[in-house]
Amino acid sequence: MKATGFDNDKYLREQSAKIRERIAGFGGKLYLEFGGKLFDDYHASRVLPGFQPDSKVKMLMGMKDEAEIIIAISAGDIERNKYRGDIGITYDFDVLRLIDAFRDCGLYVGSVVITHYEGQSSAASFKQKLENLGLPVYLHYIIPDYPADVELILSEDGFGKNDYIETERSLVVVTAPGPGSGKMATCLSQIWHENRRGVKAGYAKFETFPIWNLPLQHPVNLAYEAATADLDDVNMIDPFHLDAYGETTVNYNRDVEIFPVLNAILEGIWGRSPYNSPTDMGVNMAGLCVSDDEVCRRAARQEIIRRYFNARVSQRQGFDKANEVQKIELLMKRCGISAADRPVVAAARERAEATGNPALAMELPDGTVITGKTSDLLGASSACLLNALKKLAGIEKSARLISPDVIEPIQKLKVGHMGNRNPRLHTDETLIALTISAVTDERAARALDQLGALAGCEAHASVILSRVDENVFHHLGVNMSMEPVYQTRKLYHN
Secondary structure (H helix, E strand, C coil): CCCCCECHHHHHHHHHHHHHHHHHHCCCCEEEEECCCCCCCHHHHHHCECECCCHHHHHHHCCCCCEEEEEEEEHHHHHCCCEECCCCEEHHHHHHHHHHHHHHCCCEEEEEEEEEECCCHHHHHHHHHHHHCCCCEEEEECCCCCCCCHHHHCCCCCHHHCCCCCCCCCEEEEECCCCCCCHHHHHHHHHHHHHHCCCCCEEEEECCCCCCCCCCCCHHHHHHHHHCHHHCCCEEECHHHHHHHCCCCEEEHHHHHHHHHHHHHHHHHHCCCCCCCHHHHECCCHHHHECCHHHHHHHHHHHHHHHHHHHHHHHHCCCCCHHHHHHHHHHHHHHCCCHHHCHHHHHHHHHHHHHCCCEEEEECCCCCEEEEECCCCECHHHHHHHHHHHHHHCCCCCCCCCCHHHHHHHHHHHHHHCCCCCCCECHHHHHHHHHHHHCCCHHHHHHHCCHHHHCCCEEEECCCCCHHHHHHHHHCCCEEEECCCCCCCCCCCC
8 A cells, every 4th residue: 555644634624724714813704815726736646645636625615605716817828828738728718627627516616707808809708708608707907017016006096997706705715727817916806895895805825835834945845846847936934934933934936025015915905914924824734734754755756856757858849948957957956866766767767778669667556666568569558557457456467468359459440440550559448458358357357446556656658658648647646757758750749
């Protein structure tokens, strides 16, 4: 069984209690800016083993009678067709996806706010589309010199130009498809409007990383820097908190830099700010729920190395990632680690060198490293996947789980009718073939039952995987890294 280092049940209890405490402290209404991913927070689950990817949503589901959700999207992002690289859809489509996902969980989505609006035609069309679907949509505008010109911001020509978003519940969660969507400005604009209406309302931030009460150089916090290397985020000691309380806490540069201006805005709205530091603004109990520090340190080190390989692969694919690679290299030095500290890397490289073909290695929950090589029937990914399932199911390695009689018709379909040149089975095709075999083969059925045990396993490929194989491992919860090398010398890779 894979070691856990995080108490997820405690986290749900502690985080919910802290949010309710904030709501009460502000007189019964709180605008909560949600940073990071509400759904599928796989980064947190990788660096804090035991953290469930849907923990944030579960926490909100426990408060669903008190909570409503506002989704913010920037008009500029709609105009530029900005997309989420992790799931491959544009931000406007992700808004629709998020609404459906929240509703499926029983959470109430009150409205959508289009921020940074300047009359963009694509944003106006999106507004009309949402309204046709029955969703309230509000517009927030660009304020010149935001956030520096506090006097203008707190005037009728600043927040006063923004639509007031009608809300019903005590906890208003403001989330977005990605960074730069205007979540903080939405919260502050709402507080300004609420104050003008005589309604007491507060503001707080829900950020999981960096974890304020873990050391600055803790691998979990360094892994956050690796994850945001493209944004140039830097963890730092919160100087405001240290000055106010004599206590060392960790925050990140953007929150520290914006705090004096943000505090001035809050003072302008409320008369005085309840916060002495960026750390004060946060609602983050994750650090108090770490149950095994060493397990989390090990997991975070693996994440940093994995991020390093990911950045190098992106660079190889033609993206400008030189600064990102260099930054993660420096983080690895600060952490005292190298690629050699990821066991699956050496195993995949050795297998590839021995066979002269692509190879893949996977570390199972008990620490055993399994490899797979390229053959006439299977790609390295498929071979390793089957070998791992055999090991987990207690089936001898030489056993044949899928008959060639099942594989060959699939190969003929791929090459003869679908226009593929590579007859070897990808992982998705292998799993379909295994499922067919499981109907009549007890061993194949046992192997199939072990798929869930692959979640959280580490893996490394000696070449850049196809999108199909990469997606299958992602859905299985395997933490994949790859060498920045293509299998062929072709210029077009799909």
